[in-house]
Amino acid sequence: MREFIHKAAFSAGFDACGFARAEALTEDAAFLREWLSQGKHGDMQYLERNFEKRTDPRVLVPDCKTIIVLLLNYYPELKQTTERHKIAKYAYPEVDYHTTIREKLSRLEKEIALEYGADFFSIEHQHSFIDSAPVLERRWAQKTGLGWLGKHTQLIAPGYGSYVFIATLMINKELDSYDSPINDRCGTCTRCIDACPTQALIPGTLDARKCISYLTIESKSEVPFELRDKLSGYSVGCDICADVCPWNKKWALPHRHEELKPAEVIFSWKEEDWENAGPEELRRQFRKSAVMRALKNQHRI
Numbered sequence: 204m205r206e207f208i209h210k211a212a213f214s215a216g217f218d219a220c221g222f223a224r225a226e227a228l229t230e231d232a233a234f235l236r237e238w239l240s241q242g243k244h245g246d247m248q249y250l251e252r253n254f255e256k257r258t259d260p261r262v263l264v265p266d267c268k269t270i271i272v273l274l275l276n277y278y279p280e281l282k283q284t285t286e287r288h289k290i291a292k293y294a295y296p297e298v299d300y301h302t303t304i305r306e307k308l309s310r311l312e313k314e315i316a317l318e319y320g321a322d323f324f325s326i327e328h329q330h331s332f333i334d335s336a337p338v339l340e341r342r343w344a345q346k347t348g349l350g351w352l353g354k355h356t357q358l359i360a361p362g363y364g365s366y367v368f369i370a371t372l373m374i375n376k377e378l379d380s381y382d383s384p385i386n387d388r389c390g391t392c393t394r395c396i397d398a399c400p401t402q403a404l405i406p407g408t409l410d411a412r413k414c415i416s417y418l419t420i421e422s423k424s425e426v427p428f429e430l431r432d433k434l435s436g437y438s439v440g441c442d443i444c445a446d447v448c449p450w451n452k453k454w455a456l457p458h459r460h461e462e463l464k465p466a467e468v469i470f471s472w473k474e475e476d477w478e479n480a481g482p483e484e485l486r487r488q489f490r491k492s493a494v495m496r497a498l499k500n501q502h503r504i
């Protein structure tokens with residue numbers, strides 16, 4: 204069964220696949236409770252909701268026995284070279300990665316259902332996820348041994364680095380065996396922590412309120428005065444801690460996914476084009492893209 208799912212995941216277009224037993228994430232629950240109580244999630248109030256579901260997949264998807272974790276490499280061949288109006292690499296694709304990954308998940312589910320029957324999945328509950336549900340994707344990816352969680356809190360997948368999307372598929376069947384975590388290979392390195400322009404990182408945790416990704420994508424408020432000159436030219440997201448990571452320098456190779464083709468203007472627009480673009484033009488250029496969410500929260504459209 205594992206072998207079949209593994210092959211089906213690759214033929215659906217994913218780059219890696221791992222299997223974890225569905226169980227309560229007790230340690231993460233304690234950590235998350237403390238992190239939330241310290242207000243480090245800023246105004247992402249949705250993280251306070253569905254606490255039980257977030258920390259136990261069997262509450263989110265009753266009958267769930269196994270979590271299949273899927274990775275998709277998004278490291279681009281071309282990178283932006285502008286000093287300002289920088290977009291994090293995850294948002295380069297013309298089509299929002301949520302759409303791309305949902306299609307792949309749907310292909311995978313169909314393959315599995317054809318082989319094993321539809322009762323493999325919960326019929327009543329959503330059972331496949333990409334970012335849009337209370338699922339601790341990085342932890343599940345770490346549990347399946349697809350990578351370790353770096354000091355910048357992202358998954359680092361051997362052979363890919365940290366420029367990977369993580370999706371999950373929860374199934375009702377127990378497997379004969381599950382994958383095991385791999386060792387953390389950060390060692391004494393602190394490059395990501397040292398490079399963060401806003402000091403948002405302390406080893407293994409993130410103060411989202413200071414993180415440029417949060418400030419440019421999630422927050423609907425103005426960037427606090429003391430952080431405005433630290434955005435390092437980013438308008439959407441931030442790749443600084445990932446870019447300095449030696450494992451990304453070693454492993455991150457350009458993806459070969461046509462469906463992650465970048466929006467043309469990411470490279471062709473000059474600084475004045477970004478500045479002069481009004482809401483209509485921005486909407487036209489980014490209507491299908493993950494950039495839209497940030498533009499909306501920044502009140503640019």
Ligand code: SF4
Nearest residue numbers: 399414415441443444
């Ligand atoms: S994404 Fe940027 S701001 Fe956020 S922790 Fe990494 S370097 Fe710091």
Ligand code: SF4
Nearest residue numbers: 353354389392395448
């Ligand atoms: S930069 Fe260093 S400490 Fe940070 S995630 Fe990479 S290896 Fe780990």
